[in-house]
Amino acid sequence: MEKELTHSNKTVNRLLASILAAGLLFGGINTVVASSDEAVAEEMTTLFRAARAVISANQANINDASKGDKGLSGDFVTAKAKENFHKATGHKLDDSTDAAKTMLAAIHSTMNQAQPLINEKGKGFKGFLPAIFAKQVADTFTKKMNGNMRIKLTAPKKYVRNRANRPDKWENSIINGKFMNASYENGKPFSEVAKHKGKDAYRYILPEYYKQSCLNCHGGPKGEKDITGGKKEGGKLGELGGAISFTIYK
């Protein structure tokens, strides 16, 4: 009896050991794949935000009716975005990858196209806002990546202004099921392998929160018109106001 037990314990132990080894092996491989996707998603969403921050920092400059050239050329904004990226991550952007090249080109072309609009003298508010810039960059990036990657600015359904930015089913489920959850860690991105439009994909989504400066347009009183002519959402300081969604297709 004792012998039998020992024997079966050994078998169980051996079985457990092989399950553990297989788990480590496969887990290890998965982690490697996931972490390189995660690194790309992290770098690209950071660069995207770094570029948008240039537009935010220059909003008063852009809205200045007395000034012609605002100095926000494609070259200037891409250089500044790289600088912001360096500050945010502590390392220089590796601009040799397809994704980084495409993102920089999208920022560059968005700014070049915006020159006549933002440099018009005698006009104050021109409707060139961080979210508008971000959408143009996102659409250009996605188009140029040609079905390999996609970036999208979105928001909780109740706060979406531009219908094109509405969250899809997966984005909506993460926003509602995780980001809106009081116990969810602030600012933490969520990622998983999930289908997108029938294709296998690595999906990554990063939450963003309303700051004081956002509330001029997205704050209260709800329904009141903001400077853009849009209706204020009634959002609160620190509340989830948006998300950046990044997809890498397999």
Ligand code: HEC
């Ligand atoms: C001057 C007014 C204004 C300010 C300030 C402003 N926004 Fe917006 N925001 C808008 C408008 C207008 C849109 C719709 C853009 C479009 O039509 O694509 C928008 C769109 C967005 C979107 C995309 C989803 C959607 O609703 O279409 C997000 C996310 C967002 N804003 C977040 C923010 C955050 C966060 C801040 C502060 C850091 C901010 N906004 C500051 C006016 C503003």
